[in-house]
Amino acid sequence: MNIAILGFGTVGTGVFKMINQVHRLTENLHVKYVFVRENKKDQLAEATASFDEIINDPEVEVVVEVLGGLEPAHQYILAALRHHKHVITANKAVIACYLEEFTQAAAENQVHFYFESSVGGGTPWISEIERAARVDDIDHIQGIFNGTSNFILDRMAQSGAAFADVLGQAQELGYAEADPSADVDGWDIANKLCISCDIAYDCFVSPSQDLPVFGIRNITAADINAFARQGYTVKLMGKSRQIGNAFDYAVEPTLYPRNTFEANTRENYNLISLHGQTIGDLNFIGQGAGQLPTANAIIQDILDIVERRDHLKRGFERQLTFQANLTKSDYLLRSTINYQQLFSNYDAHQVGDYVLVHQIPVGLMHSLMKNIQEKDPHAWMVNLPAESHEGAIQKVAYN
Amino acid sequence: MNIAILGFGTVGTGVFKMINQVHRLTENLHVKYVFVRENKKDQLAEATASFDEIINDPEVEVVVEVLGGLEPAHQYILAALRHHKHVITANKAVIACYLEEFTQAAAENQVHFYFESSVGGGTPWISEIERAARVDDIDHIQGIFNGTSNFILDRMAQSGAAFADVLGQAQELGYAEADPSADVDGWDIANKLCISCDIAYDCFVSPSQDLPVFGIRNITAADINAFARQGYTVKLMGKSRQIGNAFDYAVEPTLYPRNTFEANTRENYNLISLHGQTIGDLNFIGQGAGQLPTANAIIQDILDIVERRDHLKRGFERQLTFQANLTKSDYLLRSTINYQQLFSNYDAHQVGDYVLVHQIPVGLMHSLMKNIQEKDPHAWMVNLPAESHEGAIQKVAYN
Numbered sequence: 001m002n003i004a005i006l007g008f009g010t011v012g013t014g015v016f017k018m019i020n021q022v023h024r025l026t027e028n029l030h031v032k033y034v035f036v037r038e039n040k041k042d043q044l045a046e047a048t049a050s051f052d053e054i055i056n057d058p059e060v061e062v063v064v065e066v067l068g069g070l071e072p073a074h075q076y077i078l079a080a081l082r083h084h085k086h087v088i089t090a091n092k093a094v095i096a097c098y099l100e101e102f103t104q105a106a107a108e109n110q111v112h113f114y115f116e117s118s119v120g121g122g123t124p125w126i127s128e129i130e131r132a133a134r135v136d137d138i139d140h141i142q143g144i145f146n147g148t149s150n151f152i153l154d155r156m157a158q159s160g161a162a163f164a165d166v167l168g169q170a171q172e173l174g175y176a177e178a179d180p181s182a183d184v185d186g187w188d189i190a191n192k193l194c195i196s197c198d199i200a201y202d203c204f205v206s207p208s209q210d211l212p213v214f215g216i217r218n219i220t221a222a223d224i225n226a227f228a229r230q231g232y233t234v235k236l237m238g239k240s241r242q243i244g245n246a247f248d249y250a251v252e253p254t255l256y257p258r259n260t261f262e263a264n265t266r267e268n269y270n271l272i273s274l275h276g277q278t279i280g281d282l283n284f285i286g287q288g289a290g291q292l293p294t295a296n297a298i299i300q301d302i303l304d305i306v307e308r309r310d311h312l313k314r315g316f317e318r319q320l321t322f323q324a325n326l327t328k329s330d331y332l333l334r335s336t337i338n339y340q341q342l343f344s345n346y347d348a349h350q351v352g353d354y355v356l357v358h359q360i361p362v363g364l365m366h367s368l369m370k371n372i373q374e375k376d377p378h379a380w381m382v383n384l385p386a387e388s389h390e391g392a393i394q395k396v397a398y399n
Numbered sequence: 400m401n402i403a404i405l406g407f408g409t410v411g412t413g414v415f416k417m418i419n420q421v422h423r424l425t426e427n428l429h430v431k432y433v434f435v436r437e438n439k440k441d442q443l444a445e446a447t448a449s450f451d452e453i454i455n456d457p458e459v460e461v462v463v464e465v466l467g468g469l470e471p472a473h474q475y476i477l478a479a480l481r482h483h484k485h486v487i488t489a490n491k492a493v494i495a496c497y498l499e500e501f502t503q504a505a506a507e508n509q510v511h512f513y514f515e516s517s518v519g520g521g522t523p524w525i526s527e528i529e530r531a532a533r534v535d536d537i538d539h540i541q542g543i544f545n546g547t548s549n550f551i552l553d554r555m556a557q558s559g560a561a562f563a564d565v566l567g568q569a570q571e572l573g574y575a576e577a578d579p580s581a582d583v584d585g586w587d588i589a590n591k592l593c594i595s596c597d598i599a600y601d602c603f604v605s606p607s608q609d610l611p612v613f614g615i616r617n618i619t620a621a622d623i624n625a626f627a628r629q630g631y632t633v634k635l636m637g638k639s640r641q642i643g644n645a646f647d648y649a650v651e652p653t654l655y656p657r658n659t660f661e662a663n664t665r666e667n668y669n670l671i672s673l674h675g676q677t678i679g680d681l682n683f684i685g686q687g688a689g690q691l692p693t694a695n696a697i698i699q700d701i702l703d704i705v706e707r708r709d710h711l712k713r714g715f716e717r718q719l720t721f722q723a724n725l726t727k728s729d730y731l732l733r734s735t736i737n738y739q740q741l742f743s744n745y746d747a748h749q750v751g752d753y754v755l756v757h758q759i760p761v762g763l764m765h766s767l768m769k770n771i772q773e774k775d776p777h778a779w780m781v782n783l784p785a786e787s788h789e790g791a792i793q794k795v796a797y798n
Contacts, residue, residue: 018677022534122678124527131523134702135421135695259665261684264658278417278691279521283684285660292677296534303533309708 001306004033004054004085006076007067008040008047011090011117014295015064016046025299028306032060051076055083062302065089074098081105081113088301090117090294096191100204100316107313114301114311119145119192120270122293123286124300129199129274130312136276138200142239145192147268147288148176148183149216149236154266157228162221175268185215186236186251193238193249200274201242204316205249212324212366213251218380223334226353227255227382233263234382241327245319248326250362254383255332261285324363329386331357331365335372335379342368400705403432403453403484405475406466407439407446410489410516413694414463415445424698427705431459450475454482461701464488473497480504480512487700489516489693495590499603499715506712513700513710518544518591519669521692522685523699528598528673529711535675537599541638544591546667546687547575547582548615548635553665556627561620574667584614585635585650592637592648599673600641603715604648611723611765612650617779622733625752626654626781632662633781640726644718647725649761653782654731660684723762728785730756730764734771734778741767 003019005012012034019029031046038049054060063080065087067073073094080087082105089095095102095115106113116126120143132138144150148170155166167184170176182188190213197205216236227234232255240249256262261283265271270288275281287293304311332354340348340355347358357365365381372379402418404411411433418428430445437448453459462479464486466472472493479486481504488494494501494514505512515525519542531537543549547569554565566583569575581587589612596604615635626633631654639648655661660682664670669687674680686692703710731753732738739747739754746757756764764780771778 018534022677024534123681124523124530127530128523131526131699135417135423135698258658259663261660261663264660264663266658276695278421278695280686280689280692281684282522283682285680285682285684287679290679293679296675296677299534300530307709310706 001028001061001302002030002032002059003062003064003302004035004060005031006035006051006063006065008034008036008044009066009068010291011294011298012064012066014291015066015298018292018295018299029299029302032057051079055080055085060085062086062088062305064298064302065091066298067091068093070094070097077102077113078105081109081111084109084111086112086114086305088114088298090115090298092118092188092191092195096194096207099195099198103314103316112305112311114304115195116301117294117297119195120272120284120286121147121288121290122296123270123272123284123288124297125196125272125284126199127300127311128282128284129196132274132276132279132282133200133202133312136278137242138274138276139242140240140275141193141196141200141273142237143272144235144262144265144270145189145238145272145288146183146236147270148180149189150265150270150288151175151268152184153216153219153224153234153236156219156221156224157233160221160225163217163219184217186213189213189236189238189251193240193251197240197247197249198316199312199314201247201320202314202316202318203247203320205322211249211251212363214253214366214369214381215251216253218378219253220380222353223380223382231258232256233258235262235265237262237383242320243326246321246323246326248323248362250366252366252383253381254385256385324366325361328359328361329365330359330384331381332384333357333369333372333379333381335376337372337376337379339368339372342371400427400460400701401429401431401458402461402463402701403434403459404430404463404465405434405450405453406464407433407435407443408465408467409690410693410697411463411465413690414465414697417691417694417698428698428701431456450478454479454484459484461485461487461704463697463701464490465697466490467492469493469496476501476512477504480508480510483508483510485511485513485704487513487697489514489697491517491587491590491594495593495606498594498597502713502715511704511710513703514594515700516693516696518594519671519683519685520546520687520689521695522669522671522683522687523696524595524671524683525598526699526710527681527683528595531673531675531678531681532599532601532711535677536641537673537675538641539639539674540592540595540599540672541636542671543634543661543664543669544588544637544671544687545582545635546669547579548588549664549669549687550574550667551583552615552618552623552633552635555618555620555623556632559620559624562616562618583616585612588612588635588637588650592639592650596639596646596648597715598711598713600646600719601713601715601717602646602719604721610648610650611762613652613765613768613780614650615652617777618652619779621752622779622781630657631655632657634661634664636661636782641719642725645720645722645725647722647761649765651765651782652780653784655784723765724760727758727760728764729758729783730780731783732756732768732771732778732780734775736771736775736778738767738771741770
């Protein structure tokens with residue numbers, strides 16, 4: 001099977017190397033083209049700077065898109081599908097925005113659009129949601145979906161260093177981008193959660209600025225230390241629940257007691273979980289990023305095409321409504337301004353450096369937080385999951 | 400698709416209920432027969448006590464074997480395969496002994512023999528080993544494969560109660576059998592590890608009494624308490640490594656620090672892990688047993704047949720040698736007899752209630768332990784994984 005790889009960065013290079021070096025693959029798979037910029041095309045025999053050459057070559061059956069970003073990735077994927085090429089991509093931003101369009105284009109042209117590597121890196125997350133959804137209604141998804149923010153939180157907890165210092169280390173190690181906002185402000189998780197909900201609920205969820213998404217940019221060493229002294233670890237979580245014909249969705253920092261899988265997910269690992277009626281809780285832990293795990297997931301998609309192991313078909317025809325306030329939760333909030341009147345309808349009281357707000361609808365809490373941040377850009381909040389007992393919450397808050 | 404279920408215990412009832420009640424399944428799947436004993440056949444319209452009626456009915460395409468035990472399950476599975484029925488079983492004992500024979504009979508009769516539910520209950524373990532093995536050599540498998548022994552160890556750690564008392568509770572709750580030896584002496588794990596190695600290494604590993612298998616029957620509340628005070632939790636693990644053309648294999652109690660996934664795997668959950676060269680570490684956590692998770696895994700196999708998603712083909716033709724002494728490890732040993740001369744070739748010294756034996760070959764340690772137990776049937780040992788630091792080992796031992 002002839003393959004074209006669009007992009008020759010970390011992941012593209014990994015796919016190229018694996019197809020050429022892993023003995024189980026070399027017999028059946030062949031990289032015919034690597035699409036690169038004009039000024040890079042002399043570095044590799046397979047390199048071309050002409051996208052048209054690739055899509056007009058009838059020998060190319062699979063196009064692997066690892067350019068990243070929305071455009072031209074979006075147009076290239078559509079063009080490849082319309083030229084009857086299967087498309088595999090790791091590009092979560094473009095999938096989150098256009099999965100419905102890509103799914104339709106793939107069906108019309110009788111080819112496959114697969115994207116296992118886009119969420120959870122090497123963790124078999126997309127395929128396991130699809131598998132679980134063959135039997136169960138999946139009613140809960142949650143996880144540590146972003147290795148970079150987890151690395152930062154873990155290093156802060158281990159070292160006691162400030163956010164900015166650890167972010168700098170992560171950038172030096174190549175774990176974080178020069179512009180870290182996708183990782184630390186939660187938008188990378190938002191994209192991954194959208195894709196997960198699309199598949200789990202069979203209902204297209206477009207990422208938008210209105211979603212309850214709150215990150216870790218404002219967390220301080222003092223916050224982490226206060227939680228740690230009481231046995232809590234903070235993790236940046238993506239979460240969604242489906243109840244009846246509605247679902248909610250949030251990205252937010254969350255506290256976990258020390259004896260949980262979440263609290264013990266270290267370094268840049270991912271921990272992703274689903275719940276279904278008959279299967280119960282299933283948890284997957286693996287490397288959420290990295291050259292070889294991500295390339296492995298792309299190659300698994302290629303092998304599914306070779307072996308005709310069709311993925312679950314989704315038409316996104318289910319009518320579910322996004323309800324930001326479907327569930328309630330407890331939050332600890334830290335700000336220098338006086339915002340007590342904002343929470344006058346809720347049981348909210350100052351405890352130590354934080355305000356503890358009890359059982360407030362999640363979407364409302366996020367929108368009030370946006371108001372607070374207009375006046376206090378350093379304000380920060382953290383969710384306390386339902387399993388936390390009142391006593392434990394008080395302990396953290398009063399610390 | 401018409402299905403016959405052999406056996407109507409917990410799992411068989413679960414499969415029957417799910418096929419008749421889960422809306423995604425009722426359209427395509429139909430239970431035509433439930434094979435039960437002569438005196439039970441009036442309880443259900445689908446019941447029959449005639450196995451011949453089932454295998455001679457050309458409408459039956461799939462036989463689900465959930466009788467348990469070696470015979471007649473072994474003969475029934477072979478007969479069904481030879482009558483061109485696909486066979487799905489949850490019976491790990493019969494698979495561990497006869498997987499090679501079943502695989503061959505299925506191939507000769509152009510049907511499938513699937514067994515996802517046999518290891519890890521609802522956790523997609525077999526399918527994920529097969530998936531990983533499409534790309535990587537899997538060189539390490541380990542896990543908490545048995546929910547009953549994990550439940551006992553967890554309850555002992557939480558309550559401080561003695562082994563016999565907690566075993567009694569587990570029997571009352573239906574988690575442990577009247578004869579608990581398969582669960583507490585490690586033979587259930589041995590069967591599951593054999594099956595996992597068969598698939599991962601493409602090399603048939605038959606369970607035998609010579610394998611290094613040691614259980615938790617002799618653990619005391621004092622042992623658990625001594626480890627806990629130093630931050631360690633004991634878990635009954637199955638482990639295998641493949642190095643070059645050899646592999647090893649052991650079932651043994653093992654100490655884990657408090658901040659590991661293993662130490663935090665509670666109640667009757669399973670945590671199973673694999674390592675491959677490109678995928679790195681992958682961990683799966685889920686309910687290792689229970690009616691609905693196990694029935695879910697059986698139904699996933701049925702759906703793979705319906706959707707023609709063929710599982711990995713294995714011929715067991717790879718030449719790997721079992722080497723009990725392939726790896727070395729540290730052990731803590733507790734016995735009332737004087738056995739110092741047994742370890743004269745190793746760095747072994749008494750520390751508190753235990754002897755700490757450094758870097759002894761695993762197989763040798765297990766066989767020496769069998770010698771010791773001939774004179775001291777209450778002797779017990781626990782493995783200290785390589786990640787444990789010398790200081791930590793000393794701390795536990797000296798406690």
